[in-house]
Amino acid sequence: MSDSKLTLYSYPTANGVAASILLEELGIPYEAVKMSISDADIGKVHNQVKSPWYLELNPNGKIPTISHNGFNVFETSAILLYLTAEFDKENKFNFHPIQNPKEYSEVLQWVFFSHGGLGPMQGQGAHFLHASEKIPYAINRFTTEARRVYSILEDRLSKHEWIAGGKYTIADIKAFGWIRRHGLVEIDLEKEFPKLKAWHDKIDARPAVQKGVKIPA
Numbered sequence: 001m002s003d004s005k006l007t008l009y010s011y012p013t014a015n016g017v018a019a020s021i022l023l024e025e026l027g028i029p030y031e032a033v034k035m036s037i038s039d040a041d042i043g044k045v046h047n048q049v050k051s052p053w054y055l056e057l058n059p060n061g062k063i064p065t066i067s068h069n070g071f072n073v074f075e076t077s078a079i080l081l082y083l084t085a086e087f088d089k090e091n092k093f094n095f096h097p098i099q100n101p102k103e104y105s106e107v108l109q110w111v112f113f114s115h116g117g118l119g120p121m122q123g124q125g126a127h128f129l130h131a132s133e134k135i136p137y138a139i140n141r142f143t144t145e146a147r148r149v150y151s152i153l154e155d156r157l158s159k160h161e162w163i164a165g166g167k168y169t170i171a172d173i174k175a176f177g178w179i180r181r182h183g184l185v186e187i188d189l190e191k192e193f194p195k196l197k198a199w200h201d202k203i204d205a206r207p208a209v210q211k212g213v214k215i216p217a
Ligand SMILES: N[C@@H](CCC(=O)N[C@@H](CS)C(=O)NCC(=O)O)C(=O)O
Pocket: 013, 014, 015, 016, 037, 038, 049, 061, 062, 063, 064, 074, 075, 076, 077
C-alpha cells in the first residue's frame, strides 16, 4: 500500500454504502465527503453532485466517487474493483485475476449482475412506486423485474453460502447495498426470500458493515 490520500464522495444510499462498507472492511484511512443528491440543492449547495467541480471527478454527476492520490474512479462496481486491486493484497474480498481466474470471473459476473440488473430494476421500481404520478405499467414492470432478480439471488443462495467464489466478496457487498433497501420496492424479505434474508442478516452483523452503512455521517 502506498502513502496515499483517499477521499470518498458519497451519501449513504444503496450505491454509496457499497463503497463505504468495503473501505471499512479494508480498514484503510480515508476521508468521507457528504454530497447532496437532491435536485432541490442544484446550484445552491457546494457539495452537490451536479456541481461543476464534482463533474470533473465524476462526469455522471452521481455518488459514489473516490479520489486516490488524484486519480478518480466513478461507478460503484469500478470503485469496488479498484479498491480490491489496490488495497486488498491478500485477496480477502476478491480473487487474484491470474492466480484464480475462475473465481475472479465468478465475482465479476455477480458484480455485473447487481450493477446492471439488481440496482437499475430496484432503483426504477422505487422511483415509480414513490413518484407523485402513478404509472401502473412502469410500477409493475420494474417491481416485477426486481422480484425476478431477487429470486435469482435466492436460488443462488440456496446452493451457496456466499454469492461468488465460496467466500464473502465484493459480489456480496455490491448486492447487499440494494437488498438492505428491499422495503423501497415493498418486498418482504423474510417471507418472500428467506435465504436472502439469512444472508443479509449475516452481512449486516459485521462490524465493518455496521460502520459503513452510516458513512458519510
Ligand atoms: N451506476 C451508478 C449509479 C449511481 C447512482 O445512481 N447514484 C445515485 C444515488 S444511489 C445518485 O447519485 N443520485 C443523484 C442524482 O442522480 O442526481 C453507480 O453505480 O455508481
